[in-house]
Amino acid sequence: MGIFKANDIRGVFPEELDKERIRRIGFYLPGILKSDRILIGRDTRNSSDEVFELLARGITEAGAQVVDIGVCDSPAVYFATVKYRFTGSVMITASHNPPEYNGLKISAGSAVPVGPDNGLRELERLIAVKPVVSEPEADIIFLDIRNDYTEHVRSFLKETNRLKVVIDCGNGASSIFVHDIFDDFFPGVTILFDTPDGEFPGHGPNPLEPESWVHIAETIQKENADLGILFDGDADRAIFFDEQGSFISPDIITALIGLYYYESKKSKKKMFYDIRSSRSIHEYITALGGTAAACVTGHARIKKLLKSENGIYAGELSGHYYFSENFYCDSGFIAAAIVSDVVDRMKTPLSQIVRDINPYSFSGERNFTVRNTAVVLQKVKLQYPDGEINEIDGIRIDYKDWWFNLRPSGAEPLLRLVVEAATPAEMNQKVEELSDLIYSVDA
Numbered sequence: 001m002g003i004f005k006a007n008d009i010r011g012v013f014p015e016e017l018d019k020e021r022i023r024r025i026g027f028y029l030p031g032i033l034k035s036d037r038i039l040i041g042r043d044t045r046n047s048s049d050e051v052f053e054l055l056a057r058g059i060t061e062a063g064a065q066v067v068d069i070g071v072c073d074s075p076a077v078y079f080a081t082v083k084y085r086f087t088g089s090v091m092i093t094a095s096h097n098p099p100e101y102n103g104l105k106i107s108a109g110s111a112v113p114v115g116p117d118n119g120l121r122e123l124e125r126l127i128a129v130k131p132v133v134s135e136p137e138a139d140i141i142f143l144d145i146r147n148d149y150t151e152h153v154r155s156f157l158k159e160t161n162r163l164k165v166v167i168d169c170g171n172g173a174s175s176i177f178v179h180d181i182f183d184d185f186f187p188g189v190t191i192l193f194d195t196p197d198g199e200f201p202g203h204g205p206n207p208l209e210p211e212s213w214v215h216i217a218e219t220i221q222k223e224n225a226d227l228g229i230l231f232d233g234d235a236d237r238a239i240f241f242d243e244q245g246s247f248i249s250p251d252i253i254t255a256l257i258g259l260y261y262y263e264s265k266k267s268k269k270k271m272f273y274d275i276r277s278s279r280s281i282h283e284y285i286t287a288l289g290g291t292a293a294a295c296v297t298g299h300a301r302i303k304k305l306l307k308s309e310n311g312i313y314a315g316e317l318s319g320h321y322y323f324s325e326n327f328y329c330d331s332g333f334i335a336a337a338i339v340s341d342v343v344d345r346m347k348t349p350l351s352q353i354v355r356d357i358n359p360y361s362f363s364g365e366r367n368f369t370v371r372n373t374a375v376v377l378q379k380v381k382l383q384y385p386d387g388e389i390n391e392i393d394g395i396r397i398d399y400k401d402w403w404f405n406l407r408p409s410g411a412e413p414l415l416r417l418v419v420e421a422a423t424p425a426e427m428n429q430k431v432e433e434l435s436d437l438i439y440s441v442d443a
Helices: 019-033 048-061 074-083 120-126 146-154 178-182 210-223 250-264 279-287 299-308 332-346 350-357 373-382 424-441
Strands: 009-012 037-042 065-071 088-092 101-108 140-142 164-168 188-192 227-231 238-241 270-274 291-295 313-315 321-323 366-369 388-390 395-398 402-408 414-421
Touching: 019 037, 019 048, 019 088, 019 101, 019 120, 037 048, 037 074, 048 065, 048 088, 048 101, 065 074, 074 088, 074 101, 074 146, 074 332, 146 178, 146 332, 164 178, 164 210, 178 188, 178 332, 188 210, 210 227, 210 238, 227 332, 238 250, 238 332, 250 270, 250 279, 250 313, 250 321, 250 332, 250 350, 270 279, 270 299, 279 291, 291 299, 299 313, 299 321, 321 332, 332 350, 366 424, 373 395, 373 402, 373 414, 373 424, 402 424, 414 424
Parallel strands: 037 065, 037 088, 065 140, 164 188, 164 227, 270 291, 270 313
Antiparallel strands: 009 101, 088 101, 227 238, 313 321, 366 414, 388 395, 395 402, 402 414
């Protein structure tokens, strides 16, 4: 696959995401966004400063001003785009990918994501043409958003909180503002790997890799903490751990956030959970008096859906949580604030809250490299004709006691499988059954 993905631009720098292409992207971006002033933030990766210089050069050569907000997290760029009324912005980040990667997340006005249908496809076409510089070169100015941004995030924190919390920044972008937001909030907070470092020496930037859980799990147990929070490389995702240091599947956190909106806030608006989520999410939200609906994956599509449906929040199995009060954008910091509020108010160990939400056995996401994703999906679908079929994102087929979702990745040549069943034995049996089927039909 090329550097233009379903939701962003991403690749190894400078081999795949090469210098000239970055400059050309910058040059054609003002036209795509219809903007003469573009906001840019960047993460902690070693290449991000150079990518900024190349991108800014292209933008200014096109006659548009660059407003630099420095090193920050992705949600900070979304916030600043809306707060200061920009009609275009870019976050330089490769999110959870290894250090050698970098990328560009592009937003239009109101922090609306730019995807293939509203600009990325046209941008990919344009950069094949060498730019002709004819406009006077514009300038680059700096904008300090620290006070406004941290005040916005802190508005989701209640005045007091009794929890002992461990936060792991993973040397990523969350380390820029984490102390401003949380230092004086929790009575006991331990913050790990809070020094920005593009090599991510503490552990990798992907919070769903078990290798990234070791330090936070050990520290939770050592500090006798109530809650653990692990951010990804650009802090648009948050992964949570209970008081025993155990990982909590993000779909269960999606349900837990429902306690904040439907029990505390008495919201009447709909929430959305991605199609891979446990069926316990729908059951739990409904029991709270809320309205829940399954949705596609991917930040561009979820943001659009949440806004068009006037929803209250949404959650993905990847650990992205979207909030209408945050301009329909995702935020690891805001998710952390809301989850900590719920756990503190419940006065029940988080492990018990999780057990109360989900009685099922869940596989987590399994990846399969196949030659033709569309062919495999169709052949698998034909093997389960008597189930309830949903095709909003790949295929989800539900039976009384179990279900599965099989969908293509938006960024890699993979199929992703999730299985849930009433018991661990049945779940494992179905995972094995489906794995064998996927490999056999791809042979």
